[in-house]
Amino acid sequence: MTDGASAAGDELDATLALRDLLSEVTARFAAAAIDGAEREARWIVEEASGHEGPEFALSLDRPATEREVVRIDAMTARRVAGEPLQYVLGRWAFRHLDLAVDSRVLIPRPETEVTAEVAIDAARRVAEPIVVDLGTGSGAIGLSVAWECRHAHVWATDRSSEALEVARANLAGLGRAGARVRLAAGDWFGALPDDLVGRVDVAVSNPPYVRLDDPLPPAVERWEPAAALRSGADGLDDIRSIIAAAPRWMSSGGAIVLEADPRQMSAIGDLLVRAGFVDPQVRPDLAGRERVVTAQWGLLPPAQRGPHPR
Numbered sequence: 686m687t688d689g690a691s692a693a694g695d696e697l698d699a700t701l702a703l704r705d706l707l708s709e710v711t712a713r714f715a716a717a718a719i720d721g722a723e724r725e726a727r728w729i730v731e732e733a734s735g736h737e738g739p740e741f742a743l744s745l746d747r748p749a750t751e752r753e754v755v756r757i758d759a760m761t762a763r764r765v766a767g768e769p770l771q772y773v774l775g776r777w778a779f780r781h782l783d784l785a786v787d788s789r790v791l792i793p794r795p796e797t798e799v800t801a802e803v804a805i806d807a808a809r810r811v812a813e814p815i816v817v818d819l820g821t822g823s824g825a826i827g828l829s830v831a832w833e834c835r836h837a838h839v840w841a842t843d844r845s846s847e848a849l850e851v852a853r854a855n856l857a858g859l860g861r862a863g864a865r866v867r868l869a870a871g872d873w874f875g876a877l878p879d880d881l882v883g884r885v886d887v888a889v890s891n892p893p894y895v896r897l898d899d900p901l902p903p904a905v906e907r908w909e910p911a912a913a914l915r916s917g918a919d920g921l922d923d924i925r926s927i928i929a930a931a932p933r934w935m936s937s938g939g940a941i942v943l944e945a946d947p948r949q950m951s952a953i954g955d956l957l958v959r960a961g962f963v964d965p966q967v968r969p970d971l972a973g974r975e976r977v978v979t980a981q982w983g984l985l986p987p988a989q990r991g992p993h994p995r
């Protein structure tokens with residue numbers, strides 16, 4: 686417990702049952718104006734107790750162990766200090782995976798589950814696709830592709846060596862599917878070995894795309910890695926770099942899948958078409974906002990290529 690919290694007399698009592706701890710944590714979160722205080726408190730007590738769902742409900746009346754109290758206390762203090770719940774728990778669900786996450790990587794977002802789905806659909810159209818996840822962070826997209834697409838060979842890259850350490854830990858938990866994943870450090874496509882030139886069937890990325898002057902929620906600004914978020918005055922610097930380099934790496938008919946801000950869709954469609962991609966399409970996220978752009982490489986001769994989406 687922090688000095689401040691002890692002084693306030695709200696240190697958790699080691700003789701309490703899990704149910705009592707749950708009430709105390711809920712009250713502390715409510716006092717700290719944390720949205721969904723009860724739900725978050727439950728996540729934390731579940732995580733510390735190692736029980737979930739019905740098992741957790743059955744364990745609520747047993748006395749908490751000293752270790753559980755210490756863990757709940759530490760996690761509660763971090764959350765009350767404003768750290769995102771996902772980092773406090775140290776893991777977060779993404780599609781079928783339970784990913785380790787900490788402040789070295791962006792917290793995987795629900796909208797990125799759609800990005801991964803679009804990439805998985807594209808990969809399933811190819812017998813043994815080569816898929817590259819550029820800027821993999823925790824590995825959310827690339828590892829999901831490997832997990833859900835049994836014949837995919839995945840390269841997951843990042844410029845941040847710290848992010849790659851997290852991706853490596855998550856890769857270790859992937860079991861046999863992990864044998865089809867390689868991690869590589871470097872700047873976008875530059876991380877890939879030359880023998881992939883012209884052979885990439887799906888290039889997927891959720892790159893930084895926040896404009897320099899766009900405000901971010903304070904918790905995002907404070908806790909999540911800045912290098913994962915902002916990308917120049919219009920938020921498109923990294924997307925421009927990726928699209929400019931992509932033609933050299935794509936296989937004929939290969940798909941590019943880019944997550945971005947809904948306001949950037951049209952500009953990205955233009956960039957893709959100018960680079961020689963065809964048939965740009967926009968997909969909405971789970972909240973119905975335009976979020977993912979896809980296009981194909983080299984399917985149509987230039988004369989038949991459409992202008993851009995919308």
Ligand SMILES: C[S@@+](CC[C@H](N)C(=O)[O-])C[C@H]1O[C@@H](n2cnc3c(N)ncnc32)[C@H](O)[C@@H]1O
Nearest residue numbers: 793820821822843844845872873891892893913
């Ligand atoms: C928005 S985060 C996405 C992380 C993860 N793919 C996800 O969707 O949760 C962008 C990622 O791109 C990485 N990145 C930033 N600039 C890069 C660059 N020039 N080359 C490669 N990766 C880069 C960051 O380190 C970060 O992990």
